[in-house]
């Protein structure tokens with residue numbers, strides 16, 4: 033099996049760019065990735081790109097050939113859709129393709145244009161990641177679904193809005209130095225607590241923003257990196273994916289996300305390591321409660337213990353296991369179909385030492401990325417390691 | 421969107437008539453239609469078993485930022501309740517969810533510094549529109565926004 037390296041990463045600034053098309057966003061991210069990698073775009077043998085709501089937001093289906101054009105590549109190109117985990121599955125398939133020997137160079141990532149929609153339309157667009165018949169028709173919105181999980185979590189394990197506010201405050205603080213982040217502004221716990229409700233018990237600062245943005249990764253085989261003298265110290269050593277029942281009501285436990293546990297178990301086994309080896313993590317905090325559920329699924333906190341991790345400083349920038357040093361979806365932003373690629377781009381920068389927050393993790397060697405779709409009916413986990 | 425959704429709409433018809441049911445496979449796994457295969461065990465035969473008259477609320481939220489189809493319903497509550505072999509998701513009716521306008525303050529009390537040390541902060545908690553564990557009945561009603569029918573949960577009456 034061929035090893036896989038992250039040769040280069042590219043991101044757009046995440047934020048509100050309603051006039052920019054998804055194709056233009058991806059073109060910028062891809063160009064950045066090629067420059068960072070020192071790989072010519074003519075070397076790309078496959079393109080895997082995530083996109084969730086292009087058909088709704090910009091009346092654009094069939095995104096893969098369009099995004100191949102935008103990136104300046106001509107090769108088999110496929111768009112992946114797995115809601116908020118779209119780019120995560122696109123990256124995972126790229127890893128599998130390189131490992132199998134089918135290709136040595138794959139461009140993977142994602143793009144999403146969202147702020148062109150007003151809040152109601154964006155709320156509706158995001159809701160389609162839930163079960164239309166049994167959830168959306170019963171008024172379940174994307175925040176509403178996570179609110180139902182949060183309320184169930186509080187009932188099962190305790191904790192409350194204040195603990196969630198610590199997650200928001202932590203991730204906003206992490207985003208301040210990140211040049212790609214949407215909100216580079218600190219938010220205090222009290223400010224988060226005072227914000228208006230979106231879907232109780234989740235309030236405004238428990239929710240990620242609506243974001244435009246794109247991500248791109250140039251992934252290459254070990255052999256290609258060596259043969260071309262690439263400076264690519266970060267390897268993807270583990271990949272895993274999990275699936276759960278679509279509707280929350282059909283889950284075994286409303287306060288757990290076993291799809292992510294399955295993905296993490298597979299990814300850890302694949303990398304031949306475990307949660308105790310992890311130095312930092314980028315997790316899918318579309319809502320503050322999602323970070324709590326994520327770190328429990330990744331084995332970084334025991335069930336019921338994740339709620340206090342940010343409050344107790346375990347997951348802050350200088351804690352035992354910093355979580356979302358990029359600012360997370362919460363403050364860096366969440367261009368849905370691009371997020372999974374962005375997480376790996378940020379982890380790569382953090383591990384290489386060229387991220388503004390790398391100083392918090394100077395000796396880190398193992399990072400984990402957790403990307404979830406919908407209410408974690410889909411989950412993808414990747415393990416990244418420094419392999420000089 | 422005028423076509424009916426076969427299986428689902430007959431199930432909603434049955435709920436509206438007070439004849440709600442779950443599909444139950446030979447292993448006892450409950451599910452809802454349309455269903456050809458049990459998602460838990462792969463069984464392909466089901467019996468239609470009547471839902472219990474009362475379910476139990478497992479979680480609830482009050483939605484303040486609605487999708488377009490619920491624009492005039494907001495704020496509204498959505499809950500998940502266990503009814504025997506299945507859980508049902510529905511709009512919670514017959515409870516107080518506050519004024520029909522987006523409000524930053526709602527019925528929260530402002531924080532007071534005095535209780536800052538308490539673990540789970542009654543001062544910042546949102547009021548639940550119904551208690552977790554409370555009994556509810558399922559039915560069907562019209563949405564305020566567009567009169568389309570919606571599965572509802574209501575506090576059970578004695």
Ligand SMILES: [Zn+2]
Nearest residue numbers: 445449458461
């Ligand atoms: Zn079964």
